[in-house]
Amino acid sequence: MTKDKNLKNGAPEQVNLEKGTPVKGTLGEALRSQGVSRRSFMKFCATTASMMALPPAMIPTIARALENARRPSVIWLSFQECTGCTESLTRAHTSTVESLIFDSISLDYHHTLQAAAGHGAEEAREVAMEENYGNYLLVVDGSIPLDNPGYSTIAGISNLDMLNEAAKGAAAIIAVGTCATYGGIPHANPNPTGAVSVKDIIKDKPIINVPGCPPIPVVITGVLAHFLTFGSLPELDHIGRPKAFYGQSIHDRCYRRPFYDKGQFAETFDDEGAKKGWCLFKLGCKGPTTYNACATTKWNNGTSFPIESGHPCIGCSEPDFWDGGGFYKALSMPTVDLSQTAAYAAAGAAAAGVAIGLMNRSKKNTSNKIHVKTTLEDLKK
Amino acid sequence: MSEIEILSWARGPGLQIATVIFVAGVVIRIFEILLLGRKANLAEAKGSEMSSGLKTMITRTVPDKTTFKRSSVTIVAGYVFHIGMFISFFFFAPHILFFKDLIGISWPSLPGAVIDACAVISIIALLAVLVNRLTNKVMRFLTNFEDLLTWFLTFLPLITGYFAFHRIGFTAPSLLAAHLLSVELLLVVFPFTKLMHTFTLFLARWYNGAISGYRGVES
Numbered sequence: 081m082t083k084d085k086n087l088k089n090g091a092p093e094q095v096n097l098e099k100g101t102p103v104k105g106t107l108g109e110a111l112r113s114q115g116v117s118r119r120s121f122m123k124f125c126a127t128t129a130s131m132m133a134l135p136p137a138m139i140p141t142i143a144r145a146l147e148n149a150r151r152p153s154v155i156w157l158s159f160q161e162c163t164g165c166t167e168s169l170t171r172a173h174t175s176t177v178e179s180l181i182f183d184s185i186s187l188d189y190h191h192t193l194q195a196a197a198g199h200g201a202e203e204a205r206e207v208a209m210e211e212n213y214g215n216y217l218l219v220v221d222g223s224i225p226l227d228n229p230g231y232s233t234i235a236g237i238s239n240l241d242m243l244n245e246a247a248k249g250a251a252a253i254i255a256v257g258t259c260a261t262y263g264g265i266p267h268a269n270p271n272p273t274g275a276v277s278v279k280d281i282i283k284d285k286p287i288i289n290v291p292g293c294p295p296i297p298v299v300i301t302g303v304l305a306h307f308l309t310f311g312s313l314p315e316l317d318h319i320g321r322p323k324a325f326y327g328q329s330i331h332d333r334c335y336r337r338p339f340y341d342k343g344q345f346a347e348t349f350d351d352e353g354a355k356k357g358w359c360l361f362k363l364g365c366k367g368p369t370t371y372n373a374c375a376t377t378k379w380n381n382g383t384s385f386p387i388e389s390g391h392p393c394i395g396c397s398e399p400d401f402w403d404g405g406g407f408y409k410a411l412s413m414p415t416v417d418l419s420q421t422a423a424y425a426a427a428g429a430a431a432a433g434v435a436i437g438l439m440n441r442s443k444k445n446t447s448n449k450i451h452v453k454t455t456l457e458d459l460k461k
Numbered sequence: 462m463s464e465i466e467i468l469s470w471a472r473g474p475g476l477q478i479a480t481v482i483f484v485a486g487v488v489i490r491i492f493e494i495l496l497l498g499r500k501a502n503l504a505e506a507k508g509s510e511m512s513s514g515l516k517t518m519i520t521r522t523v524p525d526k527t528t529f530k531r532s533s534v535t536i537v538a539g540y541v542f543h544i545g546m547f548i549s550f551f552f553f554a555p556h557i558l559f560f561k562d563l564i565g566i567s568w569p570s571l572p573g574a575v576i577d578a579c580a581v582i583s584i585i586a587l588l589a590v591l592v593n594r595l596t597n598k599v600m601r602f603l604t605n606f607e608d609l610l611t612w613f614l615t616f617l618p619l620i621t622g623y624f625a626f627h628r629i630g631f632t633a634p635s636l637l638a639a640h641l642l643s644v645e646l647l648l649v650v651f652p653f654t655k656l657m658h659t660f661t662l663f664l665a666r667w668y669n670g671a672i673s674g675y676r677g678v679e680s
Binding site for chain 1: 463472495498559571
């Protein structure tokens with residue numbers, strides 16, 4: 081692919097799709113060499129298709145596209161982050177097809193995972209950017225500080241400069257984690273570093289937001305599979321998240337939803353309600369306002385998700401989730417001390433009311449005093 | 462401002478501003494009314510003010526026959542609206558949590574389906590009183606801007622609450638924010654409009670009863 085052909089409607093064109101025999105250095109080849117059977121590969125394709133709400137007829141297309149796709153060059157930049165996103169993606173207990181596909185991308189730069197260090201590491205990034213100019217995928221985790229470039233640097237380069245430079249030649253950008261997508265924890269009040277998201281800086285490239293603290297690994301591979309199959313970005317919602325994964329709220333897909341509807345709630349973490357698995361709304365669950373796939377794809381190879389473990393959803397895939405008034409404060413509760421406000425207002429108003437009332441009285445008394453009664457004599461005049 | 466930012470504002474500073482205006486406005490107005498004072502009645506009292514006043518506070522709840530005949534729609538729809546609104550307002554679990562945070566006490570909640578039904582009945586009743594107001598010639602003649610404004614501001618929290626409950630049309634944070642903002646709007650205009658009847662209703666009933674009691678006639 082040439083540089084000028086890489087963008088079509090803001091999305092990269094299909095990555096080399098020669099039908100028929102698998103191409104050398106392709107994903108299919110990489111997967112076979114790692115012992116992934118055809119059956120488990122097809123199973124992955126079917127799962128991906130269903131997760132992304134694609135018709136079953138698309139499964140062979142996905143399989144063919146993935147098998148023949150060249151390993152795309154991926155440059156992963158980590159800014160103000162905690163490495164939790166990388167941990168999430170790499171800490172699969174068993175080797176899954178998803179993780180193998182993830183292994184099979186050409187991850188040319190990732191300063192936590194790569195072996196190279198110092199100048200060698202930066203050189204790897206520069207070479208990858210130059211060789212794959214216009215075609216590489218840029219993955220970013222972490223927010224970018226704008227107050228002072230010195231707050232976060234890599235090899236002496238500020239996060240802002242590195243992002244701007246790397247974004248220039250990217251086919252698309254995947255912002256991974258809530259920090260890269262919406263500023264996340266560094267952006268939380270009072271935002272001491274002036275942290276912003278990728279989307280706040282880069283305006284001329286297609287950006288997919290994959291928020292979560294951390295995001296679900298399968299969402300990343302799903303987005304990647306979509307990109308490799310169709311050469312375009314999946315359908316995104318109004319804040320840039322793939323609709324297939326962030327289309328429904330935790331609340332709407334929660335297995336504890338019937339308890340919410342019936343009005344059965346756990347009041348504390350160890351009461352009867354909690355033991356019976358009742359709704360966690362009163363314990364601060366942010367499921368009703370949180371859009372993510374946790375309740376359906378679940379975590380740890382489909383084992384469970386936080387609510388299943390008895391903990392309320394903290395709303396980590398939504399912007400400003402850290403400033404929502406506390407993880408254990410119910411959504412319908414005010415985030416401020418309203419009773420104090422009301423008490424002060426009432427006390428102040430009572431004093432003002434008495435003062436106004438007394439003023440009214442004195443006005444009445446004064447006018448009574450100066451009032452001169454009209455007598456018959458007055459009228460006769 | 463994103464929808465989440467608006468929601469945060471509505472749950473925090475917005476609510477605070479609305480509460481200050483609401484509480485201060487209501488308290489000042491009530492103090493003003495109470496401190497107006499009454500001229501000393503020089504006539505001999507022929508009965509008790511207090512007992513007649515207290516009795517009237519309750520008896521006026523039931524409309525007399527003539528009044529009921531004259532404004533049956535207003536009375537029936539009015540009662541249905543108020544009862545439905547009270548149930549959905551005071552017995553929906555998230556609302557109870559709000560009160561618990563505010564005053565420290567809570568009470569049992571009703572299932573979502575019951576709350577939903579009450580809210581729908583309230584909405585229908587509120588629409589009925591509007592239709593009646595606009596179709597009845599006398600009512601229409603008496604209707605001013607404030608009547609329509611207070612109707613609309615009462616209707617808003619109900620309809621936005623219904624939409625938020627069923628999560629219709631928009632994302633959950635936007636629906637919740639819209640619901641909270643509509644309540645805040647209602648709180649802000651509350652002390653300056655006829656919505657004050659919530660607090661003055663029983664004062665007025667007592668006063669009416671007390672006047673009759675003093676004169677020794679039935680109120």
